[in-house]
Amino acid sequence: MTQLDHTDATGEQTPKLGRKRDHTRDADILDAALEVLAETGYDGMTIDMVASRAKAGKGTLYRRWASKGELVIDAVACMKNSDIDLSRLPDTGTLRGDLIATIKSRSIEDGEKKLQIMAGLASMLSRDPELAEAANAAIVEPRATVHRMLMLRAVDRGEISADSDIETLSHITPSMVAYRSLIQRKTVDRAFLVSLIDGVLLPAVGLAHQVPSRVG
Amino acid sequence: MTQLDHTDATGEQTPKLGRKRDHTRDADILDAALEVLAETGYDGMTIDMVASRAKAGKGTLYRRWASKGELVIDAVACMKNSDIDLSRLPDTGTLRGDLIATIKSRSIEDGEKKLQIMAGLASMLSRDPELAEAANAAIVEPRATVHRMLMLRAVDRGEISADSDIETLSHITPSMVAYRSLIQRKTVDRAFLVSLIDGVLLPAVGLAHQVPSRVG
DNA sequence: TATATACGATACTATTGAGTTCCGGATCTA
DNA sequence: TAGATCCGGAACTCAATAGTATCGTATATA
Secondary structure, three states: OOOOOOEOOOOOEOOOOOOOOOOHHHHHHHHHHHHHHHHHHHHHOOHHHHHHHOOOOHHHHHHHOOOHHHHHHHHHHHOOOOOOOHHHOOOOOOHHHHHHHOOOHHHHHHHHHHHHHHHHHHHHHOOOHHHHHHHHHHHHHHHHHHHHHHHHHHHHOOOOOOOOOHHHHOOHHHHHHHHHHHHHOOOOOHHHHHHHHHHHHHHHOOOOOOOOOOOO | OOOOOOOOOOOOOOOOOOOOOOOHHHHHHHHHHHHHHHHHHHHHOOHHHHHHHOOOOHHHHHHHOOOHHHHHHHHHHHOOOOOOOHHHOOOOOOHHHHHHHOOOHHHHHHHHHHHHHHHHHHHHHOOOHHHHHHHHHHHHHHHHHHHHHHHHHHHHOOOOOOOOOHHHHOOHHHHHHHHHHHHHOOOOOHHHHHHHHHHHHHHHOOOOOOOOOOOO
């Protein structure tokens, strides 16, 4: 949810007289907030950092958001679906082909930044359910949704059994990527993602562990 | 310039005269630090909280650790292996039996607290490699090690193929547990852990997805 | 027993940062 | 054009907290 159109954070309304709020500044401020969030985490982030990065005055920020917390929630919520287009999923005819096709270097890079943001928010998630929901919807679910849809399509065409635990399996890659990046602190590269597909996901849906002979 | 000539946090020396340091207080302080860490996260944790929880003076803390950061690193490092005993792994004769046997309610509870601590540390991990290493060794690796050892034993007795990607698979459960608890904010219960074993791990090592007929 | 040091408790200092207010200048509506 | 409100910027208030110092007391060594 974005901030309200005609009122500011404190509930003030559009002025009948005088200059109107310049909403072209909103995106700059939210982008700056996400950058600072990724670099320093929620607690390390200061309003001054965000304001100066966006070349804005602090007053401009507080005219739009009542507090640092609301700014962060809005920033996280607004990055939803910035990089994933569900209407353009790969369709190669096989589940393995589709899964491999979702691996894009741009997708990996974009994912890394979102993971940094998630790490910076982690300690807040247990204290702010609204933030947790926004972070989940913006960072995590889009990734799982891609795999879920590809697997459901594989069920439809009879490639895999409908008994497969698709809900759990669709979260394997997002989970392992977050874990490897944030906790193990190893690089997430194509080889790792392919090994998840060939060593975990496909065997788990009954597509026997095939030595992947130059298919991907 | 520190005020202490004979002992200080960075280089303790036994005094030649006078009262000796009471090292029985150390564990209380470290335990208090872990509790506060789990409840409030690194940034939310204050030295006063830790001191009062441990019924200690702040001076007592600063006599032992030079800073908040060093106290936290020490606290995390000292909880290593507090709950897992690698010399007493289950041995039921089948991989499934062993994996199911590792599910204990006490293990789940203990894991939840460690996950809270990990969440509280998350934003620090990218800035402090020493802390990241301590957290990984204390919280994450012990869990993966159990699964790794059980799977290696299954290879030894010929139950599963040596081609299995055991290194990746051993991190599936720790990863999915962290993900479900911290990000999805769903409960981690026995049913979820069993579904990981039967729906992901066993199929992935070539033990066909069997409908688990009251075996566990 | 005298001395040095640890202890818990508390007061203190210095810094940081959220949020507010004010400035001079720009911009929009009446 | 005039007044209201925006803008970036900077100064300000106020609360929180890391870290230091001190007090009265307890305890171990010489």
